[in-house]
Amino acid sequence: MKARIWGARGSLPVALNHKQVRAKLETALRGAIGRQLDDDAKIAAYLDEELGFEVSGTYGGNSSCVEVEVWDQANTREHVILDMGSGVRQLGGAKLARYGAGNPQTYHVFMSHLHWDHIMGFPFFTPAYIPGNRIIFYGCHEQLETAMRRQQEAISFPVSFDQLGATIEFRCMLPGVALEINGLRVTAKLQLHAGDSYGYRLEHGGRAMVYSTDSEHKLGDVEAGAAFVEFFRDADLVIFDAMYSLADSISVKADWGHSSNVVGVELCQLAGVRQLCLFHHEPIYDDAQIGRVLAETRRYAQITGEAPLKIVSAYDGMEIDL
Structure with missing residues (x-):
């Protein structure tokens, strides 16, 4: 993976x-200066x-979108996407460049929730306009199809949802009930966020990763914390909402539906996770601030953890092998 x-x-x-x-x-x-870079x-x-x-470099500016390569890309026409923020526009362009318009592909899209920063890229996802392609949306929200259609209504966008050329399907998942696609096992978990958000655990070929964004963790809720530890248990990678500092997440931005780098470290350490990826960066943070957060997070993990936990900070274009 x-x-x-x-x-x-x-x-x-x-x-x-x-x-x-x-x-x-x-x-x-x-x-x-003085380095003789000749x-x-x-x-x-x-x-x-x-x-x-x-x-x-730069951590980039696109909103949430993660691709998971599960199957051998040379021998498959099926792909997995987590959320459709603005980053999915470039993803679609890359797939079109690789496979061409005349080689139909299937995209399995798992949606954490329906806020605009996570769906806004879909109208610009070129494969959706090409007949023969198939896009299957998975999610736990009953309003999933409504949300995807609504943002392409005439008052907001010039191309209606019904004008898309690809075959588009919607499938409802239940939290805690695993779904299997060609050997890939996907399980959803309810998270604390306005309008509800869902994290996903993906397992294939002895590897496991968790995508857990837009999720708030209350420090006093021991039962909820223990449930997330089990959800993260022994994962090779956890992509985690670390939007705020711990101080902000429990004070001025409490109940805003996001978490912190410190909570991510603690949950991953308790769960025996091998790699933590800080994700969903605060939009007012520049690259320098995100870099400082990463350095502080690594120091905190080194001080508090017995087992090594690799920590990286997500950037547009990053690839993580499991």
């Missing part, structure tokens, strides 16, 4: 502005080894 991040932001897409780009350039150029190898080493990712 492989997880590929196409959108890591929460609430709404964001973009680097000219001041942020200039600040990155200034930092990189200042650090390059060939490609030296330049590459400077970028990759000396500059932090928050300077040499």
Whole structure:
């Protein structure tokens, strides 16, 4: 299995502005003074080894979308997608470039919930316009089809849902009842979020990953915490909503439906998870702030954990092999 991040932001897409780009350039150029970067190898080493990712790269700005490669991509026409935030536009373009318009594909799409930052990319998902493709939406919300259709009504979008060329289906899941697709086992879990959100545990070939975004964890709710520990149990990867600091999540932003990096570490440590991916980044955080959160999270895990827990911070384009 492989997880590929196409959108890591929460609430709404964001973009680097000219001041942020200039600040990155200034930092990189200042650090390059006296280094004699006179060939490609030296330049590459400077970028990759000396500059932090928050300077040499970017965590990106697309809203939530994760692709999970389950089956051999050379021999399958079936794909798994978690949420359809703005990142799914680029995902669709990549699939079209690889397989072409005349080679029908099936997309299994699991929706955490129906807020706009998680569905807004679907009208721009090119495979939906191509006859022969098949898109199957899975979710625990009864209003799933209504939500996908509503955002393409005439007042909001120029192309109606009924004009899409692909065959589109909707299948309702029940929390705790596993669904199987060609050897892939998917189980949904109810999460605390306005309008309800659902996390997904995906298991295939002895590997397991959990996608748990838009989920608030109340520190005093021991029973709920224990249930999530079991949901995460022994996962190779947990993609986790770490939108807020712990202080914010239990004070000014309590009941806003999101969690923190500290809670993610604690749940994963108790569950024996091997890798934690911080996800659903706060849109007002720039790359430097996200980088600081990652460093702080790694320090916290090192101090508090007995078993090693690998921690990464999601960025658009990231690939994680399980």
